[in-house]
Amino acid sequence: MSAILASEPAQTDGASRSGNLPVPVREGEVLRPAHASWLARAIRTLFGWRSDSLRANLQVVLETSAPDETSFSPVERTMLRNILYLRERRIADIMIPRADIIAVRQDISLGELMKLFDSAGHSRLVVYGETLDEPEGMVHIRDLVVFMAARAKVEPKNGTRRKKPLPAGLDLRAINLATTLAEAKIIRKLLYVPPSMTAMDLLAQMQATRVHLALVVDEYGGTDGLVSIEDLVEQIVGDIDDEHDSDEPPSVVQQPDGSFIADARAPLDDVTSTIGAEFNIGEAGENVDTLGGYLTWLAGRLPLRGEVIAGPEPFEIEVLDADPRRIKRVRISRREGPLKATGRESRERGAAGSASAGDDGKPSTEQPKPGDTADHS
Numbered sequence: 001m002s003a004i005l006a007s008e009p010a011q012t013d014g015a016s017r018s019g020n021l022p023v024p025v026r027e028g029e030v031l032r033p034a035h036a037s038w039l040a041r042a043i044r045t046l047f048g049w050r051s052d053s054l055r056a057n058l059q060v061v062l063e064t065s066a067p068d069e070t071s072f073s074p075v076e077r078t079m080l081r082n083i084l085y086l087r088e089r090r091i092a093d094i095m096i097p098r099a100d101i102i103a104v105r106q107d108i109s110l111g112e113l114m115k116l117f118d119s120a121g122h123s124r125l126v127v128y129g130e131t132l133d134e135p136e137g138m139v140h141i142r143d144l145v146v147f148m149a150a151r152a153k154v155e156p157k158n159g160t161r162r163k164k165p166l167p168a169g170l171d172l173r174a175i176n177l178a179t180t181l182a183e184a185k186i187i188r189k190l191l192y193v194p195p196s197m198t199a200m201d202l203l204a205q206m207q208a209t210r211v212h213l214a215l216v217v218d219e220y221g222g223t224d225g226l227v228s229i230e231d232l233v234e235q236i237v238g239d240i241d242d243e244h245d246s247d248e249p250p251s252v253v254q255q256p257d258g259s260f261i262a263d264a265r266a267p268l269d270d271v272t273s274t275i276g277a278e279f280n281i282g283e284a285g286e287n288v289d290t291l292g293g294y295l296t297w298l299a300g301r302l303p304l305r306g307e308v309i310a311g312p313e314p315f316e317i318e319v320l321d322a323d324p325r326r327i328k329r330v331r332i333s334r335r336e337g338p339l340k341a342t343g344r345e346s347r348e349r350g351a352a353g354s355a356s357a358g359d360d361g362k363p364s365t366e367q368p369k370p371g372d373t374a375d376h377s
Contacts, residue, residue, distance in 0.1 A: 086200045086203075090197065095216045095225030095227045096225050102120045102125060103126035111177035137190045138187070194219075203232045214226070251266035264292030268281055268285055268288070268289060275315075278312075280312050305322045
């Protein structure tokens with residue numbers, strides 16, 4: 001008996017002792033039964049899931065599940081898919097372009113600012129110095145109301161009574177509407193972001209800073225566009241219309257004579273679906289997204305108001321409204337006869353004019369000939 005007891009320490013000092021030591025487990029590793037491991041592998045192989053990406057697995061579920069699947073409603077399915085793609089979406093794809101930004105100078109009077117808030121329908125406006133490339137911040141309509149209420153407030157004097165009490169104790173005649181925005185000191189800070197920033201990062205930054213308006217600036221400090229927190233939320237839940245948003249007419253509207261009046265910002269997909277497959281834009285769809293961009297691509301320059309550009313056979317596109325920076329409204333109609341000069345011919349002539357420039361490489365300043373464009377205004 002004593003021999004057995006004496007021999008036990010010799011056994012435990014060997015391999016049996018090392019076999020009882022705890023086995024280290026790497027961080028993130030979870031021990032599972034063997035049968036669960038092969039079953040998980042079989043399921044991943046069957047459904048195409050990846051063991052290292054929950055995001056990829058969720059995308060597979062959303063894309064391959066049947067429409068009548070009750071786990072997610074159609075709205076939930078759309079929102080989940082939008083959330084997954086949000087980190088891949090850049091600010092350049094979401095922003096309001098520079099040409100559509102409604103902004104005010106810092107020396108604007110409060111009276112003019114009130115009128116602009118009324119016509120713009122926005123609660124925040126960008127404030128700039130001399131040009132939009134010199135932003136100063138933003139102004140919120142709530143700050144304007146608070147400022148005016150503070151100026152209009154009348155404190156009752158001891159021992160004096162008015163024949164007719166002021167409503168709510170406010171005398172609006174005390175407000176000097178000629179006061180400038182800069183003098184009122186109600187300009188708030190603005191976020192400045194690059195166009196390459198992701199929508200998810202900007203949403204997190206807006207939440208952290210509590211600033212819900214961001215100006216998109218390029219590498220040279222120029223203003224490219226504008227993004228609000230509403231624009232980011234709409235990427236997840238879809239368009240949000242509040243009680244102040246009016247029902248906008250379709251961007252492409254057919255007229256009684258068979259022609260179409262279109263907003264130049266209308267997506268080419270909407271234009272094609274409204275007019276029909278006959279309006280075939282061909283390879284242009286790979287280069288531009290809007291009708292105005294398509295016209296510029298056809299002409300090789302920015303068309304002028306009243307100019308008619310030859311579109312896809314048998315259509316022609318007349319510029320009804322434009323300014324030096326962009327096209328605003330066009331008419332699309334079937335061509336009744338040949339144009340004096342099509343958009344492509346104008347572009348070829350422009351290329352020929354560049355080729356005929358002097359040896360110093362400067363472009364030719366020769367004006368287009370009267371026959372280069374057709375004016376139907």
